[in-house]
Amino acid sequence: MLLPKINPTTTKAWQQLDAHFETINDAHIQELFTSKKGRRKAMSFIWEDISLDYSKNRITSETLELLLQLANECKLQEAIDAQFNGEQINETEGRAVLHAALRDFNSMKPEVKAALNQMRDFSEKVITGAWKGHTGKEIKAIVNIGIGGSDLGPAMVTEALTFYKNHLDVHYVSNVDGDHVMETLKKLDPETTLFIIVSKTFTTQETLTNATTIRKWFIEQASEEAVSKHFVAVSTNLEAVRGYGISEENIFPMWDWVGGRFSLWSAVGLSTCCAIGYTHFEQLLKGAHAMDGHFKETSFDKNMPVILAMLSIWYNNFFQTETEAVLPYSQYLDKLVDYLQQAVMESNGKSIDRNGEPVDYQTGTIVWGSTGTNAQHAFMQLLHQGTKLIPSDFICYTESLYGNKDHQEKLLANCYAQADALAQGTYGKPVENNFKRFEGNSPSNMLKIEKLTPNSLGKLIALYEHKLFVQGVIWNIFSYDQPGVELGKKMAKARLG
Numbered sequence: 001m002l003l004p005k006i007n008p009t010t011t012k013a014w015q016q017l018d019a020h021f022e023t024i025n026d027a028h029i030q031e032l033f034t035s036k037k038g039r040r041k042a043m044s045f046i047w048e049d050i051s052l053d054y055s056k057n058r059i060t061s062e063t064l065e066l067l068l069q070l071a072n073e074c075k076l077q078e079a080i081d082a083q084f085n086g087e088q089i090n091e092t093e094g095r096a097v098l099h100a101a102l103r104d105f106n107s108m109k110p111e112v113k114a115a116l117n118q119m120r121d122f123s124e125k126v127i128t129g130a131w132k133g134h135t136g137k138e139i140k141a142i143v144n145i146g147i148g149g150s151d152l153g154p155a156m157v158t159e160a161l162t163f164y165k166n167h168l169d170v171h172y173v174s175n176v177d178g179d180h181v182m183e184t185l186k187k188l189d190p191e192t193t194l195f196i197i198v199s200k201t202f203t204t205q206e207t208l209t210n211a212t213t214i215r216k217w218f219i220e221q222a223s224e225e226a227v228s229k230h231f232v233a234v235s236t237n238l239e240a241v242r243g244y245g246i247s248e249e250n251i252f253p254m255w256d257w258v259g260g261r262f263s264l265w266s267a268v269g270l271s272t273c274c275a276i277g278y279t280h281f282e283q284l285l286k287g288a289h290a291m292d293g294h295f296k297e298t299s300f301d302k303n304m305p306v307i308l309a310m311l312s313i314w315y316n317n318f319f320q321t322e323t324e325a326v327l328p329y330s331q332y333l334d335k336l337v338d339y340l341q342q343a344v345m346e347s348n349g350k351s352i353d354r355n356g357e358p359v360d361y362q363t364g365t366i367v368w369g370s371t372g373t374n375a376q377h378a379f380m381q382l383l384h385q386g387t388k389l390i391p392s393d394f395i396c397y398t399e400s401l402y403g404n405k406d407h408q409e410k411l412l413a414n415c416y417a418q419a420d421a422l423a424q425g426t427y428g429k430p431v432e433n434n435f436k437r438f439e440g441n442s443p444s445n446m447l448k449i450e451k452l453t454p455n456s457l458g459k460l461i462a463l464y465e466h467k468l469f470v471q472g473v474i475w476n477i478f479s480y481d482q483p484g485v486e487l488g489k490k491m492a493k494a495r496l497g
């Protein structure tokens with residue numbers, strides 16, 4: 001079975017939510033807390049090392065029931081099953097969507113296992129120094145040459161897992177900005193640098209231009225024969241890679257059933273695997289796999305991706321909010337928002353439904369944000385006192401990695417205080433004048449994770465992957481293609497003549 005093709009606005013639940021919205025729109029979160037004891041407990045749950053508190057939303061238990069009814073009427077469970085069963089749910093491209101299979105250690109596809117083994121062997125050689133450069137020196141630096149999904153996921157994860165990193169110095173070159181390429185190369189020694197060219201299609205202009213420039217720079221200082229010791233590639237397009245002079249044993253596979261923005265779990269994550277070592281990389285995959293199980297098997301009322309997705313739909317389609325903020329209280333997650341922007345906006349930035357008709361309701365949300373507490377000293381003013389309603393996700397870790405208690409207490413106090421201030425404002429409290437008034441009533445979710453580990457990071461990323469899938473299912477759009485990126489590419493080509 002392919003994905004259902006139900007216009008969500010024609011469901012009973014949608015009509016009921018429309019009416020229900022009128023009763024909720026005027027209610028204040030603070031009021032909802034005082035009128036119902038035990039709200040926080042009722043609207044929180046823990047799964048493994050992650051807790052979700054969604055009590056600071058503009059909802060009642062009835063809202064949630066209706067949202068889950070909407071999910072049922074849109075046949076969400078059938079859609080989830082279709083994805084995990086490998087149906088060709090990416091209908092416009094005739095492909096299955098199986099990034100979850102990349103981390104399914106229970107029943108792993110043989111080609112996935114073989115690629116992981118290849119990654120393990122290769123990364124071990126590089127890390128231990130068994131892999132030598134053309135002058136017999138060990139590799140000290142790695143440069144990932146890729147863009148979009150071939151850059152953002154690995155770059156985000158490598159940075160997020162800095163604590164678990166080894167001695168290798170890892171760089172990411174994505175933009176076709178020659179100055180950035182030169183600034184990166186300036187720091188590198190061709191004798192001790194390994195370049196990983198990552199491109200699912202091996203046709204991407206930026207990546208091929210950067211790879212060509214870097215290869216030329218390398219050959220000028222080494223030789224054509226030395227390329228095989230310093231360049232490896234990850235792609236589905238083996239012919240194009242071979243044509244590029246990369247030897248067979250240095251090619252890592254990719255498959256058309258993995259979308260670029262969901263590919264960090266595959267050999268696209270080779271730079272990460274080298275940076276943190278295979279054991280940690282496998283833990284990342286296992287964390288994501290655990291989240292896959294949670295998503296597939298848990299009833300919707302205790303299903304993290306489903307709850308987050310349906311709340312986001314509540315704001316997007318009934319409150320007509322345009323954006324949502326993601327606010328991780330961990331500097332390690334500095335690149336999470338960049339990564340999510342591609343994952344979410346490239347997936348759900350669609351206006352044609354699965355029947356091929358234009359939609360007459362809002363789809364993909366705009367995701368933005370930054371790390372706390374930096375955000376508090378930058379844009380949070382607008383969330384507190386501006387005119388726009390912006391739902392937020394707070395993400396924090398109970399434990400810090402280096403164990404500095406003083407900093408951690410301050411970090412967490414700020415995180416919780418922001419969520420409280422957004423929800424409560426100065427509601428019911430005397431204020432000197434209007435300038436000091438905070439409306440409050442700004443919704444947020446609190447994701448509290450015990451500790452940043454490869455495993456918990458895998459869970460977090462998979463959580464957002466599944467959230468965006470649920471949203472696409474309900475909005476009746478195809479989330480796994482991206483035809484909207486093609487026109488600009490063609491126009492740029494035409495300009496270059």
Ligand code: F6P
Nearest residue numbers: 148149150199200201204260485
């Ligand atoms: O143009 C957008 C896009 O196709 C993304 O979806 C993808 O992640 C990126 O380009 C890079 O593509 P590739 O890995 O094929 O070079």
